[in-house]
Amino acid sequence: MSTSISNIPVFDPSKPPAALSSNGTSAKDLSQNFLRMLTVQLQNQDPLNPMDNAAMTAQLAALNQVDGINKLNTSVTSLVAQMQSANFMNLASSVGKTALSSGTKAYYTGSPISMAAKLDTSVSSLKAVIRDSNGQIVSKFDFGAATAGVTDFIWDGADDAGQQVAQGFYTLELTATDAQGKVSYPDSYVGAMVASIGQEGSDLRVGLSDGRNILSTDILKWLAI
16 A cells, blocks of 8 residues: 655645634633624614613623533532542552451461451440351451441461461451341451552542452551551
8 A cells, every 4th residue: 555745744834723623512602602693683673672681681691600600610620630639649658558448358478467347236246257268267256245336356367276377368257146146247347458559530449469459438447557
């Protein structure tokens, strides 16, 4: 396939700039069109039945109101974009810190893992069980009675015999029993180090070291460990 060199456009500084196209829907275009129509209407009005001043004033006021709303929308959009950018930069400083977020899977690397149970009401018994990838119980916790709210605890990676488990994924299971003997399953939270921060549209995404990719709003709390 060949292209003639004569078909290649050449910039000529002596030529006037090309006129910008417009679809006539911007506030500026609408304002100019309205003024043109108003001028023509005034020039061709019936002398015996002139245009009502109140109607003309109302039309101008409506046009100014629409123009003001368009400018306000532009300002709000710009403000929201600036706030999102600021939030992104602030959240970027959390890389390397530990975030506690909703989940049941914990990746043990040899360091203690922060965990938590969130209760809607007080219970007479709260228990936690940690299972390995084969479903076998490696560690059990019995917290006794617990009040409504978040109950924090740390798993040091040891089984019930006090031996350190192998690195890998483990599952957290929570069970609560109230004074009437009713069993419930509280929301569980697992801590993991923040590995990355990303942005998808207006959402801020947090990549965790255990492979989870969550929204920043899903983080329950930040931890020092």
